[in-house]
Amino acid sequence: MSLPPPGGGASASSYGIPGRNASNTISRGSASYGNIGLGYSNNSNEYDPTLGGLVDEPGKIDNGGTGTVTNNGGYAYSTTLRRQASVTDGFPPFHHSPRIPTSSLRRDSSSHVHAASPYRSQHNFPLTNGGLDYREPIDQEEEGFIGRLIGVGKRIMGKKDYEQLKMEEEDKRIQTERRQRETPSAIFAHKTIHETIQQLSTHPTQGLSSSSLSALLARYGPNEFELPPTDPLFLKFAKQVYENPLILLLLGSSVVSALMGNYDDAACVVVAVGIVLTVGFVQEQRSEKSLEALNKLVPHYCHLIRNGHPLTPLANALVPGDLVNFSVGDRIPADIRLITAVSLEIDESALTGETRPARKNTDICERGEGEDTHGEGGGKALGERHCMAFMGTLVRSGHGSGIVVGTGKDTEFGVIFSMMQDVEEKRTPLQLDMDDLAKRLSLFSFGVIGVIFLIGVLQNRDWLEMFTIGVSLAVAAIPEGLPIVTTVTLALGVLRMSKRKAIVKKLPSVEALGSVSVICSDKTGTLTKNEMTVTHMYAVDDLVDLSPLLNVTSPFGPKRPDQPELARSQALKKTAVVGSICNNAFKNEQGINVGQATEVALLNVLPVIGADDQRRNFTRKSEIPFSSETKIMSVTGSLNAGSDMIYLKGAVEQVLSKCRYFYVTDSSTPSLDSATQRTILDRANEVSARGLRVIAMAYGFPKGEGNDLIFVGFQAMMDPPRKGVSHAVSALHNAGVQVVMITGDAEPTALAIAKQLGLKVNPSSSSGSPINPVAGASSCMLGTQVDQLSERELIERVPSISVYARTTPRHKMAIVKAWQMRGAVVAMTGDGVNDSPALKMADIGISMGKSGTDVAKEAADVILVDDDFSSILPAVEEGKSIFYNIQNFLSFQLSTAVAALSLITLSTFFKLANPLNAMQILFINILMDGPPAQALGVDPVDKEIMRRPPRKKGDHILSKRLIGRVAFSATMIVLGTLYIYLREISDGSMSKRDQTMTFTGFVFLDLVSALQNRGLTCTIFKNKMLFLTISISFFVQLLLIYLPILQHIFQTEALSLRDLFTLLGLGVTSASLHEVRRWYERKGVERGLIAEGGGGRLV
8 A cells, every 4th residue: 555645744853763674764743734644545535544644564655755854953843733625625624513613623523523432421522512502503604795794894893792702702611621621641641551451442462453443543533633724815815805904994995986986096096905915915925835845844654563563654544542662763643551661761842841851661650639731630740641652752762662542632732732723813913003093094084074074064065065075085084005015014024034034924923023022932942952962071170161162052151251262181081982882872864863862962062072982992791771779870891892891870979989089091090089079079069050960970890899980070961042042032131021931841940041041030939829929039930839820910920920930831821811911012932832822822923943843833923944042133123123114104104195185175175276186196195105105114223223112012003202293294294385385376376387386395395204204313325215216206206397298197387497496495494394303203212211221312
């Protein structure tokens, strides 16, 4: 049987497995977006549950010519994700009730959900026959066009009807019920191996029989998670219309213009809207393609035994009861009850946040309440379930086998995935601001119509004529170019971010980064490398910091200028050699060291210290493995065909107890007296106090009881912070952004990393009350303490807490929500499965690209391709710059619209001739305003912008300061244009020359407004595009005056040099007054910075 052709990308790393077919590389991990391995026939779209992507011959895997192996330096955490088929795709849709939302889970939307499940017999939970009443479906087909139109109107106004509120309450109740049930891993952790085998009707060596496979697949479904279907392209395009009130307002104005016969205006608005939608749509599609390319790796396979025969199927073919084998480098394909475990250590950091791998055995877990896992109910904490292996985790050392007990949504991974699915999408601050602006413009337009109509009534003029004039003015008041300039500015920001290795999924997200006031960050894999690394080596009495040679931050702070360069002494090299000989880690086929995390670190440090792995010259004759009782490991053998020697590593105290000498050189091994022992222990304790793990080394002749060994030194290791993170955290603090570390790791480790990163922390007051702690006593809080707080109490506490340890996904969500309730704009960074719900709940979710799980990348808004946390700093800077640039061109465009509206209103009120004709107004609104406004959107980033504090969540883009600037700019244009207009019509008539003077005066004053609405610290020639566009607009205006064909179109007349210099003098006067306004505004901003604690002055 051959594999079905993959239908999409997948995510994984590949590992060569020792003891198996060495010519093949076993692939790990997948993220399928098509029908990959799901049991689809090659000849039809029918689903065949008996296929499951099985491979008959183990080790022979046909990748179908697709997928590329990507080496990310170690392990890739991912699992099988499959995008639901959209209506336009060629996949058969799963049948489901109309009540089930589009984000429903795969298992519950399939036909097999009605089958009984041993894990669901006692509870009703959502999206199954026990959770929702399908007897009262909402038939959307019968809603009709009018109902949908009303729904769009309610969405625009932000209103919800009773049915929606009722459904939301029902969903909350259902979610609570879901989290009250026990997962299979919680159940089978408290069952013996015999009970597990008996309950699942399997065999400990033969596995399941093929005859039961079809029924089990029909009952449980494929071992995968299904994402909501992607919208068809036409629907994505349409959503940009009906989900954007400003676009709807513009389209409404174009309809009104067309009904009134102003077809030119209507056509121009439609073109403008088309440009907006096209630019936004194309850029977001590019981001999606970039993300797909990031996820396009290789499928995930596992090692399975059925009918006593080894198989290598795709992981989504597993069902409860299957017997699975795994060893170093394998990723666990489902939740498994272990039945054999030999020196088995599994890295569960993607699920729990724990840095150190969990040691596993087959003993049953004792009954007890234990720590809560995800807030889903009882059972042992995930890290304490030593007889369970969880989906998505990785075998670091040893090997084992076990029975699959949970697949897909029934896994612990699936619980977190379900939590992520429950989180609603949030609109960014800019989207909310634009919605608010659209509502304000709508109200303003209706106000204009009312005022004009009232003027007509008071002047006894024809009411229909006045209503028509009012509608025309209301349409003219809406700046048609605003959406274009906003979209293009955001798109350019996304392109700039892509050059900085950051993929932004949605355009508004790039600006939202500039509004962030709190960054909640996961530790493991985000702030740290998620890789144990030797950072210090010691040989009597010389402690050497290796951090300058590594891509990490030293736990002892920055290197002093007077600190000497690394001296690779014989003792240090001997320490490294002993660590490599007494070691079971190995290189896989990709040349990556794999094995137990500590031993991998001891091998990785060899090139740094200038030593070679001597095991190729070493003949091992015996080994005493590490045990928790002895706390040492030793091997005996001969190096370079010499005499047999014993090489030993372990805890410092235990190693010292077996030593009588210490190493200086091969020819110098002085006696190890008590004073030297105390010195060694003091240095070891000093290093341990900084959160490092210390491993001591010794060697000697294997004689007697082995207490005459030579102490060589020790190596200190940790999961170090990534390089540049400390600087980024400091810069973010200076910018007014609070950085909070949230980790599932232990408190001492979290505090050690936090101190290195510059976070001000004190240990948690775990013995005291979390509600009323001693003031300033603690800036660290444990997950158990979070559980003891009410929502209100947590909201009050979060500002004083900078580190959270031993947290679960539910805790992370609670912390993010507490900050949001305080009015903060929250960004969440993470890479693990346990981070995904908080990533989706945060205002901006930021995931790692290389080490991030597929689920984390799916939940995030921004993906850092190279996993560089410091990339957030320029992203925040970019976001802030975009916001202020949007304010600048918004001020310019609104001042132009208000000025034109005021002129026409005044002329109408006083029954004067229109100062501007329709073509001139159209030229000002579209061609004259567009290019300068777009140039304002690309103002260079102000080097002082990071000194400005993040804007508050309730602050609107149309602030009081901006309204004042709009009023000033509009007043300058109106007064200057009125001066020219009234002077020219003083003879009682309105000639073509008079209108040309008025039109040109308006344009010149408008260009001055564009130039003076640039950034407060931006010089005239700093924004070269602005200067260029204003120059071009000025030249085009001269063409309108002096080129005959354009004179005919725009009803203009050539002006004399005297007239031209008069208008230029008016522009210079306006520019001078604007400079006074800019000076006053700069002083106001400086006062604000001083009040906020930023200090200094704008330059």
